[in-house]
Amino acid sequence: MEDLVALCKRRGFIFQSSEIYGGIQGLYDYGPLGVELKNNLKKSWWSSMVYERDDVEGLDASILTHSDVLKYSGHEDTFTDPLVDCKSCGLRFRQDQIPDYCKDEDLTEPRDFNLMFKTNVGPIDDGSNYAYLRPETAQQIFINFKNITDSTSQTLPFGIAQIGKAFRNEITPRNFIFRVREFEQMELEFFVQPGTDEDWHKTWVKERTQWWIDQGIPENKLKIINIDGDDLSHYSKATVDIMYMFPHGIEELEGIANRTDFDLGSHTKNQGDLDITADIIKNDSSTAKLAIQDLDTKKWIVPYVIEPSAGVDRGVLAILNEAYSEETLSDGKKRIVLSFKPHLAPIKAAVIPLKKNNTELVSMAKNIKNNLQTLGVGRVVVENTGNIGKSYRKHDEIGTPICITVDFDSLEKNIVTIRNRDTMEQTKMNIDMIEDFFVDYYK
Numbered sequence: 544m545e546d547l548v549a550l551c552k553r554r555g556f557i558f559q560s561s562e563i564y565g566g567i568q569g570l571y572d573y574g575p576l577g578v579e580l581k582n583n584l585k586k587s588w589w590s591s592m593v594y595e596r597d598d599v600e601g602l603d604a605s606i607l608t609h610s611d612v613l614k615y616s617g618h619e620d621t622f623t624d625p626l627v628d629c630k631s632c633g634l635r636f637r638q639d640q641i642p643d644y645c646k647d648e649d650l651t652e653p654r655d656f657n658l659m660f661k662t663n664v665g666p667i668d669d670g671s672n673y674a675y676l677r678p679e680t681a682q683q684i685f686i687n688f689k690n691i692t693d694s695t696s697q698t699l700p701f702g703i704a705q706i707g708k709a710f711r712n713e714i715t716p717r718n719f720i721f722r723v724r725e726f727e728q729m730e731l732e733f734f735v736q737p738g739t740d741e742d743w744h745k746t747w748v749k750e751r752t753q754w755w756i757d758q759g760i761p762e763n764k765l766k767i768i769n770i771d772g773d774d775l776s777h778y779s780k781a782t783v784d785i786m787y788m789f790p791h792g793i794e795e796l797e798g799i800a801n802r803t804d805f806d807l808g809s810h811t812k813n814q815g816d817l818d819i820t821a822d823i824i825k826n827d828s829s830t831a832k833l834a835i836q837d838l839d840t841k842k843w844i845v846p847y848v849i850e851p852s853a854g855v856d857r858g859v860l861a862i863l864n865e866a867y868s869e870e871t872l873s874d875g876k877k878r879i880v881l882s883f884k885p886h887l888a889p890i891k892a893a894v895i896p897l898k899k900n901n902t903e904l905v906s907m908a909k910n911i912k913n914n915l916q917t918l919g920v921g922r923v924v925v926e927n928t929g930n931i932g933k934s935y936r937k938h939d940e941i942g943t944p945i946c947i948t949v950d951f952d953s954l955e956k957n958i959v960t961i962r963n964r965d966t967m968e969q970t971k972m973n974i975d976m977i978e979d980f981f982v983d984y985y986k
């Protein structure tokens with residue numbers, strides 16, 4: 544973990560937030576390379592969840608959430624962690640994360656601490672106009688259910704996907720970007736006929752596990768576990784976690800829950816014509832019937848929902864951890880390399896002129912960069928340092944799959960050198976071939 548944290552800062556992936564003022568625990572900023580890596584991961588998720596299917600629609604809803612949404616969802620009452628005070632050191636801890644140096648006799652009894660961030664909306668701050676920063680993106684999907692069924696032609700089974708920020712006032716944020724107070728989630732709410740939910744749950748566990756493998760996480764570093772009764776969230780009938788061997792231990796990367804009709808049911812104004820199975824607070828505030836009509840029987844039903852919910856930041860940490868290696872080369876030198884899958888690499892190619900101050904070489908490199916950039920594959924840079932060895936080392940360390948070196952042969956014979964990050968092999972290529980090679984490489 545220390546090596547990863549150091550690399551992330553040195554090369555511009557991830558910084559501590561507000562560092563110049565001492566930082567705030569549990570908040571991080573993604574730098575020039577971090578934002579590319581994170582965007583590429585989100586793009587890959589969106590592509591597999593929305594573009595490659597016909598039964599999923601996208602959503603980007605507001606983060607500030609009406610207090611009633613989180614009242615009827617059960618979060619006001621139950622979204623808590625047990626908090627314990629140590630009377631000796633004066634610090635507060637989550638009950639399962641008390642450090643060894645605090646003695647049992649100094650600890651208070653645990654009490655419930657709500658993890659939601661509450662904030663005032665509008666100019667009057669008398670406590671009556673509050674909203675929450677959403678603790679999960681999911682609730683906004685549920686409350687938009689009718690908007691989406693009314694404006695699309697989806698029928699069961701179908702899903703709504705959303706990627707966005709979520710906020711939790713974690714008592715003890717820890718392990719770099721693993722447990723933070725502001726993070727991103729990639730969530731799908733997949734609505735199904737009651738009775739088909741258990742089969743769909745199994746299907747989504749399989750799909751999601753394969754997706755993580757496709758992002759470069761080896762199957763033997765993943766563990767699929769069933770969450771037991773007491774550990775289930777208040778809305779879940781069954782949850783399966785995809786766990787990953789993080790640098791600090793094996794922990795949850797993604798959770799796949801069977802939320803039954805709990806959420807749609809909770810946000811629905813039931814006028815007695817709906818069978819809602821979930822145990823909910825009687826809703827006297829909502830105006831909506833979050834249900835769908837069965838085209839055959841004409842009966843209104845509240846669908847069950849299967850929810851694969853993945854953390855973007857935990858995904859970034861897992862991917863960095865898998866990609867990172869230190870190698871000793873045949874000449875005894877060491878190199879650090881991030882072997883990202885090409886589609887996740889922050890920089891897709893670096894074009895390197897052999898000499899920094901040679902106008903013709905630099906101009907040719909810029910032309911190649913501009914041409915590759917227009918292909919829409921991702922970021923391409925000109926690395927104008929004049930030191931090829933150093934540039935290769937840097938791009939190994941930030942995971943750039945391809946370096947393209949422009950030298951005097953390029954000017955005379957139209958030939959560049961292509962260097963592969965993983966094999967370190969160098970091959971000559973005619974400049975006219977680069978675009979096809981590049982597109983083909985990232986297909």
Ligand code: GAP
Nearest residue numbers: 679681721722723726796797798852853854857
């Ligand atoms: N909508 C369901 C839900 O929010 P969750 O298991 O509480 O379920 C889903 O969260 C995912 O969000 C987790 O698997 C994890 O990847 C990520 N996550 C949750 N809390 C987090 C935190 N404090 N910091 C970073 N990621 C977090």
